[in-house]
Amino acid sequence: MSTAPNKPDAQDESAASDVTFTTDISENDDEGTSVRQAEVRTDDLSETKQTEGDANS
Numbered sequence: 001m002s003t004a005p006n007k008p009d010a011q012d013e014s015a016a017s018d019v020t021f022t023t024d025i026s027e028n029d030d031e032g033t034s035v036r037q038a039e040v041r042t043d044d045l046s047e048t049k050q051t052e053g054d055a056n057s
Helices: 010-017
Strands: 020-029 032-041
Touching: none
Parallel strands: none
Antiparallel strands: 020 032
């Protein structure tokens, strides 16, 4: 008798993508390098939300 491999529930996958942490992001432009803090997802390091300063650029 064989058993199916364990598969994580869909809820577990979505919960994992909700785990975030705050890190420093450095950005280069014509004026030099600036550093800002951003909240990113642990699974893919994408930002969870844009800051107000970024929305205007």
